[in-house]
Amino acid sequence: MTDTAIFSALRARLFATAYRMLGTRADAEDVVQDAWLRWHDSARAEVQSPEAWLVTITTRLAIDRLRARLAERASYVGWWLPEPIVELDQQTPESSAELASEVSMAFLWVLQRLSPEERAAFLMRQVFDHDYADIATMLGKSEAACRQMVHRAQERVQQQKPRFDVPKEQHHALLGRFMAAAQIGDRAAMKAMLADDVQLVADGGGKVNSYLRVLHGAGRVAGSFWSLENMYPQQVAYRQARVNGEPGLLRYVDGKLESAQAFRIEHGCIAAVFIVRNPDKLAGVPQTIF
Incomplete structure (x- = not known):
């Protein structure tokens, strides 16, 4: 060789x-x-x-x-x-x-x-x-x-680290239901799929508005998704993708890429959400939904 x-x-x-x-x-x-x-x-x-x-x-x-x-x-x-x-x-x-x-x-x-x-x-x-x-x-x-x-x-x-691995099929199905709820701003449905102590970490890098603190709790995390839909009614769309080897979501606002999202699943609920919004880190991701 x-x-x-x-x-x-x-x-x-x-x-x-x-x-x-x-x-x-x-x-x-x-x-x-x-x-x-x-x-x-x-x-x-x-x-x-x-x-x-x-x-x-x-x-x-x-x-x-x-x-x-x-x-x-x-x-x-x-x-x-x-x-x-x-x-x-x-x-x-x-x-x-x-x-x-x-x-x-x-x-x-x-x-x-x-x-x-x-x-x-x-x-x-x-x-x-x-x-x-x-x-x-x-x-x-x-x-x-x-x-x-x-x-x-x-x-x-x-x-x-999660104690139990979640089969990819279950991970994918849960995110599909969560995406459908987020798409219409169904806050109660989203909250039901989140662990009580769920955390949300967002990375904007100072380039775009983003949470500077980690959000904790199902109510606050569900509210963050609901507020975006409420701010841009019928302009928020999601697309499923693999993010770092696992089922994840791409979020678009008015047809333009807003973030890539990864999730940690435990006991059938979403235990953590990681949202990358820094545009410098999204250059390799499709910028428009199709």
């Missing part, structure tokens, strides 16, 4: 690694491109395992870029959510198992609470199943330190 073919075969995995770390498509693509340049310039004859070498380089590059991005995000207006990966066609290259696992908006939201190195160690161990010796080599730390980082990260993730 040629060097180009080796890299191409691993590219989806490298992108998935970088995207989970960074949360934006552009940054992930830049990291993968940097990894390619280093692979192209390396003494490849001395590389025993191309996969391990490339994953290590990609992880280190992603950590460096994340550290630089954290300073920018400290001044970000409101809550920062990852750039959504939206698929209208179920069969796209990014629907591969490599990217479909553990990239949900809810999961990435939890990862934001981890430091760059904790995030890398956790992903390498829990998502990609690397042993601690490999992780220690990637991060330049002892195995004991990596075990401790993974343990701390695991505790934080488990505190907010």
Whole structure:
């Protein structure tokens, strides 16, 4: 296999690694491109395992870029959510198992609470199943330190991660009913599908109006959907799509894209809503409904 073919075969995995770390498509693509340049310039004859070498380089590059991005995000207006990966066609290259696992908006939201190195160690161990010796080599730390980082990260993730996976069919059906209720501003019907302690996180980035605080409670979250329909009667439309590998919604106002929405489902109810409104993060999403 040629060097180009080796890299191409691993590219989806490298992108998935970088995207989970960074949360934006552009940054992930830049990291993968940097990894390619280093692979192209390396003494490849001395590389025993191309996969391990490339994953290590990609992880280190992603950590460096994340550290630089954290300073920018400290001044970000409101809550920062990852750039959504939206698929209208179920069969796209990014629907591969490599990217479909553990990239949900809810999961990435939890990862934001981890430091760059904790995030890398956790992903390498829990998502990609690397042993601690490999992780220690990637991060330049002892195995004991990596075990401790993974343990701390695991505790934080488990505190907010859903206890039970929801079948995609149930997830899709629930969102279909919620979309129908939101479409006509049926506040009571929406509230009935929301968990009592549901939370809504919105990301406008200071570019558009958005909630600067997390909304809590079924009444307030249902009210947020109702108020938009009330403000723009018969101008709000929804379209189902896959958002970060899970059923989600695109919302349009007067025919123009307003947001991409992801949902966490627990016990048959919507437990969390993540709404990305920052137009910079929606450039890859269809801008008009059709």
